[in-house]
């Protein structure tokens with residue numbers, strides 16, 4: 001015995017024992033928990049140019065620039081909640097009944113109804129995700145998550161010993177899920193599929209038809225869905241519609257997570273929720289109780305905001321939502337227009353949420369080994385900071401936020417232009433590319449009506465057109481170089497017979513190229 005108790009109940013230490021040293025280790029969970037964004041940002045050198053004011057397009061917090069403020073209805077509701085003195089005590093672990101009732105009413109749509117008993121209030125959507133992942137999956141199991149996707153899914157899962165498997169989103173198909181790839185990842189240890197629409201970082205919204213395709217995979221394998229719907233209804237006018245995933249199925253059980261964070265522009269208030277959609281009572285046996293138990297771990301939801309929730313959800317004016325969406329939409333159009341004019345950048349026009357993904361054609365910037373270096377140098381030379389695609393496990397892209405004041409966004413795009421023009425070692429034949437994009441042959445080749453590529457908000461068109469135009473232009477340049485080297489310089493006088501012949505040879509080669517690419521495209525469309 002190293003510690004003795006004396007007659008008075010006092011503890012004494014046996015002095016003959018060698019004194020031990022303090023060795024306090026972090027738990028395995030703490031050691032396994034890491035946030036890729038923090039991890040990557042901490043290794044980066046983010047030093048702005050001393051003479052240029054920093055413009056940060058990296059933070060997904062719509063409040064940082066002060067241009068997007070919460071509605072006064074919302075702030076007054078919270079003041080009222082505080083002064084009433086009724087919301088200072090502990091609430092039930094799932095949240096006060098009137099607050100849950102209000103959320104149920106707010107979320108319910110035809111074929112997707114929920115009641116207060118299906119709602120659990122949480123401390124932000126992150127907490128909701130933590131609860132649903134822990135309630136559905138065991139250590140050693142896996143969940144499917146999107147790539148590129150919000151990194152918190154992996155942070156939460158890996159800390160719990162749950163693996164994540166990433167299914168691909170397709171940038172040239174408006175970031176839809178590669179359904180075959182998703183299907184191929186599922187095994188006997190798959191506990192849930194995470195679906196995020198509207199999406200961070202892609203800024204797209206899945207159509208009801210596409211959501212049904214995902215549901216079909218879940219149905220086939222009998223795997224529940226975690227629907228991250230934190231950007232619910234945040235869709236640009238005319239760019240698609242938001243439909244809660246649960247309203248499209250009678251059979252697949254869905255845990256939808258959301259909250260006030262994004263649509264109501266109050267991320268710091270930490271009000272999130274889980275909605276249990278389960279028409280077949282598949283969760284009744286265990287999961288529902290599991291969720292309740294998990295909610296008891298910390299009783300996470302703030303009671304002052306719970307007190308204001310019924311007013312916030314029922315009385316916030318429609319114009320508040322539409323004005324925020326219009327601001328972000330305008331910014332998206334501006335950034336897309338400016339960035340697509342920058343050689344080497346390929347922005348993907350979003351249709352929802354608050355972000356835009358931009359592809360960097362890294363081959364044209366051989367000075368930089370990877371996108372992190374590109375982003376670092378953009379900060380050190382132009383003081384513009386974008387989030388590297390690596391944060392979403394999607395290299396060679398960066399993400400910009402669209403909640404920034406328009407003048408700042410415009411200035412940031414101009415600086416990016418300057419940066420790219422400085423470093424573009426292999427400039428695409430941009431004039432040729434532009435003229436081809438305007439040319440009806442290219443539209444015909446690609447099978448779209450003239451005028452649609454440039455103005456159609458759907459990025460995949462622009463993406464593919466740009467890539468097609470670049471390869472065409474390169475092929476033309478190569479042909480020209482080859483035919484030039486086949487002819488001696490003194491033949492090149494304007495008007496000489498040989499020059500006329502050479503130009504016409506080039507024209508012939510161009511049309512052959514066009515036909516070849518046309519054939520390739522129609523083949524790939526057929527396969």
Ligand SMILES: Cc1ncc(COP(=O)(O)O)c(C=O)c1O
Nearest residue numbers: 060124125126150200230259261
């Ligand atoms: C897709 C997605 N899900 C969840 C969250 C977390 O939201 P909250 O701040 O309410 O925890 C975010 C925040 O950016 C997000 O983008």
